[in-house]
Amino acid sequence: MARPSGSDAGVTGPRVREAAERLFAAHGYAAVSMRRIAAEVGIGAGALYHYTPDKQTLLFQSMRDHLQEVIAAWGKADPGGAPRVRLDAFARFHVRFHLDRPDAVFVAYMELRALEPENFAIIEALRRGYEAIPRAIVAAGAADGSMRVADVPLAANALIAMLTGVTTWYREGGRLGRAEVEALYAGMALGLVGGRALALP
Template sequence: MRQIAAQVGVQVGALYNYTPDKQGLLLDIMNRHLNELFEAWQAEPKPDDPIGQLEAFSRFHVRFHVTRPDTMFIAQMELRNLTPENFEAVEGLRRRYEGALEAILQEGQEGGLFRITDVRLATMAVLALLTGVANWYREGGRLPLEEVERIHWEMVRSAVGAGAS
């Protein structure tokens, strides 16, 4: 809490006007991030076919996370610091979003569009690939965001055994 206070330029005691403790702060950050993520995905236009949906999901996920690297990092790396009850709450939100991708992959597998051995494992692998971008991408870097999205989509497409776009 001292580090947070120093970063935002307030006394440690002032933070407790907004959150009771570090646990509450972590839970609030994670809940907000995951709710915003899911709501933004729900609002995103989606094609009717699984391949188009997977492309939309891939591009959306990259775009969403590169604009929020700090909250993405906390939502991914601080899970170990949650109480069991708070972990369960956050995990429920994560599963809701993961379920959206899993449903796309399941539909594509059932329709013969994707060659996936294990849909749940593929879901987690795709999310790991797409989420990692936020750790290294910087605006103004070697590649523009649109190109990073395109390349990641091609990697996802290939990973699930979908035909060339």
Template sequence: MARMARTQGSHSEITGPRVREAALQLFAKHGYAAVSMRRIASEVGVQAGALYNYTPDKQALLFSLLRGHMDDLLAARAELRDAGGALVRLERFVRFHIAFHLERPEAVFISYMELRNLEPENFAVIEGLRREYEGQLEAILRQGAAEGVFDVSDAKIAALAVIAMLTGVTTWYRSGGRLSVPEVQQIYWTMVRKAVAA
């Protein structure tokens, strides 16, 4: 006797997140274009058609993942206490950035790699959120320059350089490896502090 339609225990609150999680992992591992809807469905344990209960199409699924990641990033950053002198603000930023990014390496990966697979208007949205985040670091660097504790000839470039350096941890860090997250934070914070110091 064939099971032909709605399956036992099926629930959108369960299947929905599983679809997103499977897509995230597969996109990170193989790339958006290389992953088929059928492959995502098979990971979830469902037929391909069922995915369309959760996304209007494949592109929207990718965008939703990137958008969610950027929203999470900005929300987590907004929850951080952010008062004080430029030096302590920078230290908080550095430690936050590393911890946040090491917690979700797949989302970080696709947020950098799959931008080009976004339709132009979707791309613009993500790009805008990213610039907002970069702008926060830039503001800290400017504050420090004004306070006289930092010496950066170009705050915008310095912000991009620091973020590139910090985000790079996701390419080599392996949990359970030689270094713990706090140790990594300490190493990078030391380098950043010296790099921008007056």
């Protein structure tokens, strides 16, 4: 089926995905209809199916893209070196990356139950891949004595939960700026695993 006259898939397709993510974050996946997504983009409900087969695909793409992007971005930001240095960098990176994408974060963490089984399996594999990053850092720190934890997987999960939680309260123009929040969370991350905060800005 041909696209609507005058449409540009390279522009409208991303707009459809962005609108869906925004609406899912604001109202919940179950409450958002395809008609509402189409209205948000400014196209007819029937035309929406030129850009996506269904609502489930939009949810899956939002989660998949978010997780693939964060994994790839950390791959570029990882400074390597000592576990304390890497954990400090990871904490700052995670806070910074997620504050830039609050809608994607909310959808990725709150709408897992809405995924169909095959999509859930893919997203869970990506999530485990990202969660393995702080787990490996903490395991290395426990091995070299720079970190003290009773349970490495539990500590890594606690780190992820703490760092991601910043998106629920941070507001631009508030008492703390982003750089301050990143530094404070990095210090708390190191403290959580019994490590000393680095003397970095």
